Amino acid sequence: MKSEKVKTRRDFLRAGLISATAVPVLPNLLEDSSDNGPFSPTDEQQTTPPKKPVLDKHRNLFNGDTCVYFYNPELWQPEDYSLKTVANPRTGKMGTKPVAVGGPFKAKAIHRYVDLLADNGIDTFVINANANRAWYPSKKIPSILDGYKRGDRDYFRGHAVCQGITEPEAVEEFLDNFTRFMNRYQDLIDAGVDWLAETSKACRRRKISPWVSIRMNDMHGSRNVEGSFFNLPLFKKEEMRLKHASYGLQNAQDRIGLNYEKPEVRALMFEQIREVVEDYDYEGLELDWWRQPLCCEPGASPETIAMMNDWFRQIRALTQRQAKKTGKPYPFGMRIPGALDQLKAIGVDVVTLCQDGTLDFVIPAGFWATTWDMPHDEFRKRLGDRVTIYGSVDDGANSLPTQNESGTVKERMRYISASPEIVRANAAAKLAMGAQGIEWFNFFCTDQPLIPGIRSDYTALRDIDKLDFLRGKTKHYCFSTAGAFFNPTPFELPAQLPASIGPFAQRSFQLAMCAEPADQNLELLVQVVLKAGEKPTYLPVSINGCWPNLKNESTDKLLRPCGSLTHLTNDHVGYTYRFPVSLITDGWNKIVVENQSKEPITLAALEIAVLSKTV
Known part of the structure; x- marks a missing residue:
């Protein structure tokens, strides 16, 4: 007998909750079940690697957000779109920056983007399906354009403040541009195209594995809870939101996410996850806890943690049921901050979920800026041998401001997908620390900002998961630096820089790197970046215990563009040192900076490069 159709939101939530606690647990199709037996939450922990390492086929992962194709239609559908500075149709005033005009947006743009990934070695495309609402045309939960009619600018008005836009003229320009942007989704809806389904079609055509990513608490609309079209109806109910996830003054409005202690929240999110797993042609699931790291109220009790573990196991059972249906594995994992204990404090017990086999993979990452000192070695010790640990290469280098030579272009952050040397260094470091593959996050953002001379180099993705391929190639390492935008506490790893060094004192810094061959005419450069105006008498630097090097060259240029x-801003000055490349070891490397002078100095950044020797 067919179940009765769910007619109301309350019925929907109740049905979702009941089904979320009734999914049977199935054998783990990632493993040889004849050896390991069926998975059960009560089974003893198993620490031996799986007999069939299916995730070996997934080593070069690309994470694309819900807008990845739609940001730059002039790149993926150039015959129909071009960049133009256009006049406001209401006021006649010219806009402040070029925008993509043309259309309509078509499915071929999706296929072209996937072609680009396939041509450059990506084996797994992890596409994000949601923010607070679903961004695809969901049949189960509220979607981003529910109730929108083409050209209705006011539908988006309440979101302007969430973008930091409040001046009347700026708001009107935002509405013009955002309406143009969202109409690309409407173009596909009008043409009967579901872009999430089309993504998996494009992946299948190019033999890329399609995985789907769910953001667990996206806060893009949190600065206007009632007014932003981003927000779910459930999110607008105060009793469904977290009350104690914020402290201090840092981005308090971004920490009012949905409270997973509420059964309605778990039911709603499970229904979305069920839809993308059962109704779409995907074969892997990532839960993204960096958008945002908000789950239960901090200080979660053992009972709350056990409840969440059981909920995650129901998702695991859902993916296993889909694997049994298709006859193919369906890996299940999480993208997470590197702060395992803080995650457990909000109800996400990654250690237990890895050790008991609930999770097949984890991807420890930074929020926006990439991490340079993620302790993958410690993760392996804590999480066990059966889970795959990926390294995440995120698009921000750090918060060191840089500029072009003339100073006409200045940026608070380097978009590293524009630099193959920085890309190679970040990936090589994570692989040398034991990461078993790489996931790219926000790589495409470099295509968006319309900064002169800045564009993502997709060719840098090729073979980036192979450490032996990376050895001997030029690289540019950075250190993570503290900054309010880049380092949301307490989940971001504490940054080592900037750092003060007192008179006749020294500081030690730790960086993950990969060893290099000694026979390829390479040298190691270290650049110490100080505040402008600070001129220490002597500034010795040593690496991995070598005798301190005092010889340096003062410069305003970056080690690599x-x-x-290409240059530091006027606020800083660099001092560059040369060392033999043989000093680098696989894994952790120690750099010591001394201040042999009578005045304190402030170390703003440390930059390290492996380059061809110059005469």
């Missing part, structure tokens, strides 16, 4: 960004 990142697109058009």
